[in-house]
Amino acid sequence: MDLNAVRTFVVAVDAGQFQKAAADLSLTQQAVSKRVAALEAELGVRLFTRTARGAELTIDGQAFLPHARTLLRAAERAAASVRPGSRALRVDVVGRRVATGGLVRDFHRAYPDIELDVVTLFGGDRAIDAVESGTIDATFRAVLMPGRRLPDDIEAVPVLDEPLQLVTGPAHALAGEQSVTPAQLAGCRIWMPGNDPGTEWAAYYDELAAAFGFTVEATGPNFGVEALLDTIGGSSTLGTFLSERTPLVWPAGYDLRRIPMRDPTPVYPHSLLWRNDNSHPALATLRRYLISAYPGRPAAGVWTPEWAQPAGPAPPEAG
Structure with missing residues (x-):
């Protein structure tokens, strides 16, 4: 169903006239009439009758109106669920009782207004695939394990030893x-x-x-x-x-x-991984928080596998 046509129908009901609905939608009156006519054709019923006072709902129009409003609210909720900044930041922490879970709790205490969705995925391959597909926004993992090369669109920065x-x-x-x-x-x-x-x-x-x-x-x-x-x-x-x-x-x-x-x-090296085109504003805040808190790995006195050594300094943060 064409949501633009449904929205035009609801605006026309609220306005009481096609002419006023056209002004509210920044359309021509002819465009409003065409949208309503297309919706009526799709539904197979008349939604309005024209009177001297404007457009009045038919019985079918009255029956359809509450469902039309529900459709528009559902569309807004669907868009909001993926709109950066309007949904929770989804982060994988391996385990809620391990150190990375503590990092996310510390971040939440520092930024209590940021909504978080904390998940636990099993294994680095699954977590990296979830970041790449957009199922999650970020994950804490030890990289790079032998035989595993990060996809080109995934970035990583060390955040905890x-x-x-x-x-x-x-x-x-x-x-x-x-x-x-x-x-x-x-x-x-x-x-x-x-x-x-x-x-x-x-x-x-x-x-x-x-x-x-x-x-x-x-x-x-x-x-x-x-x-x-x-x-x-x-x-x-x-x-x-x-x-x-x-x-x-x-x-x-x-x-x-x-x-x-x-x-x-021996230190277990955790890095934060994210997709480089992820524009969720809370992700940028999380990265800045973790990077600023990471003291860096000392040159001596600790052991990590060669494959887990940081590749270089943290990437610059915008803002």
Whole structure:
């Protein structure tokens, strides 16, 4: 159905005359008559009768009017849902309890008037495809994983280096250490059941393990963080990794140890990815906020895979 014709019909009803409707729509009276006639032909009924006082609705016109108004409201809502600035900024954070979820919460506290739609997509390939297709506005990911080249229309900028901690139960051989080096983990078993092959985090931890000689085990189903910590707390041989920024509460009886890692500190490198033609104003605000808060990666003292090194300085921000 031609929405311009429907809009002309509604304006003509409200105006009471085709002549006044033409003025309100900046059209000629002939154009208004043609639009209404085309709508009547499509519906197969007369919507108006002409009288000395102007145009009056027929019974069919009266029946159609509320539906015509609903159509126009629906069209406006549909346009608003994709109009930059009038819809929520849709951001993928991998997980709501991980550090990138915290970044988005900090951004929301700084800009409470910006509406956000926070989602969690599984895997970098799916997230990048969603950015490229416009399903989401931005994602936080570790780039570039081996064999993955960003599409030409996707940009990325580093926004967070997330230091890792070793987590053990009280009976583990390293439980009493104030800090550990990655080299001390040689021969250790690190249990991470969520390390699904093909994901960027699996690629990261596999390379970390190869660099320092420990084993990452991803056996068994992933029942979540609580089940993971339950197992780690009762084991003398298994450890796992968590971010120092990951907020967790566990029962006191677990007596888990979060041990900082030093010389070098493994950091998980998060970048913000977005499509370079995305004009949502809140996206530009998010980029400026994250770039200004990122201190930059030190030249020494941290470890990341070569494929995760920043390619260069952040792109200049307009405004």
